[in-house]
Amino acid sequence: MSAIAGLWVYAVVIVLMMTGLYTVISRDNLVKKIMGLNIFQVSVIMFYVALGKVDGGTAPIFQAAHGEHVDTEVVFSNPLPHVLMLTAIVVGIATTALGLALVVRIQEAYGTVEEAELVRIDQEGGL
């Protein structure tokens, strides 16, 4: 039972990941594709955050620096995966911003952001 309770995070990650990937593949609208990509990236961020959490762990702050009593019994969560995700979040934002900027340019150039339409216009226009 406790094994299942410990694993539900992964189920959430997998569901999110597949939702994102499915959105990217199935949606015709480029903006929706970008949003799907975003969900896809967030699932991995959730995975890393879950990695760092230790049962009963508290925020990893070095107590002695503040002159507080140092309790050696305290369990800390692992801060490293959380810190790594700051970078991954920045990467995600950059990707989303660039993707949406491209969508704006595509809208200006083609007058549509529906993929099927874009393919049709390109085929009619040749190379």
Next chain:
Amino acid sequence: MNAHLPALQVVLPLLAAPVCVLLRNRRVVGVWATLIAWASLAIAITMLVHTMEHGTISYALGGWESPLGIELRVDVANAFLATIVTGIASIVLPYGPGSATLAIPQDRQYLFYTAFLLCMTGLLGMSVTGDAFNVFVFVEITSLSSYTLIALGKGRRALTAAFSYLVMGTIGGTFILLAIGLCYQMTGTLNMADMALRLQPVMGTRTVLVAFGFFVVGASIKLALFPLHQWMPNAYTHAPSVVSAFLSATATKVSYFVLVRVVFTIFGAAYVFGTVHFEWLLMPLSIAAMFVGSIAAMYQTHIKRLLAYSSMAQIGYMTLGLSMNSVEGLTGGLVHLFNHGLMKGGLFLVVANITFRLNSSKIQDMAGLARKMPWTTLAFAVGGLSLIGVPGTAGFISKWYLVQAALMKGQIWLALLILMSSLLAVGYVWKVIEVMLLKPPTKRVENTTPAPLRMIWPVWVMIGSTVVFGLWTTWTGTVAEVAAETLMGLR
């Protein structure tokens, strides 16, 4: 000073990129970016010489010792790759942005150089880092800047090409991130060498297998391994020619190197080839890439698309070398990485010259071009011969290594397949040469003049070096062999 070279290699182009935005003037920025590329090349060559003589350089960023801190680790293989990246950049940057295929006006061309230097930063970072998470960060720096560079192409199809590359590339990058997470979960470390040690006791677990799978798929998307190559033909066709030259010569190559690193440094040959039998997947896919790429190239009417499909076939040779799991095979793969960078970079620059004058990259528009642009046509012919692998050109050397590796494994059929797919290359190269040489010139060609000298010399530096490295093989052969031995842990 020498000790800080690995950090300088990455930091120099990174800091130079925003300076481009401050300088703004088109000519000043062009000179500035060229100087930075040359300085980076000097750093890379110094590191290569140093590692050949004294062995691996390890650099602890910020003074934090590995495995806790981020380690930059430069051995012969990394330095070899950094030399290729900076070398290609040093030739491509003086060429200029190739305004004919660039969508942005002249007064905003400094942004092209900014994106270019950032792309170079990412590629060099991927080459020199010894930290798994760092690889992800640099992969994304490279990818984001290359989406931008591709979208700079003239014509609206560059935008859709960049968009589909963005979707594919992000999925690939996220897979790599997930794989690193799974490895971190099992080992608690991000340093590649340390990770390899700590993975040993848990090799049998499914988590490690899944991590390996995600790594392979992520890296394969980036290096455009068949059947994950969908983004590449469009991206190379519609990007500015200079960008195609740079990316085809470096970006897919560095991704190949990441895959090699994952296979040999992190998971180890014993696991990858012994337990998982990765070669059963990689070898058929490589052979398929060699044939599908070459056959698809024969049917193209657009010269850049033809070269893009040919790239896909050539990547097949490199991954084939990897899948053989022998020093000879990997040496062949690495030599081909270098040689193909030179010839494909050179060929895309030739195309850049042609489109600069003709304003078209359709093959039929190039009829009779040999009479008006003889040197450019000759350059294309030499580059094409090298793609086929004619003796005396660089392409022959890499295929020689690959055939030799296949024969040493006793796989004669594999050697025959390599030769057969090379024959297919004759088909698509001849198709272009025939039009340029034998067809009567069209109106469009009649009115052209040869490209200016500043656009011709970079082409001949690249094409010329494919001949030089085809005749003088000591340097490439020795360095690639030492690099292969280092990667496989035999040194």
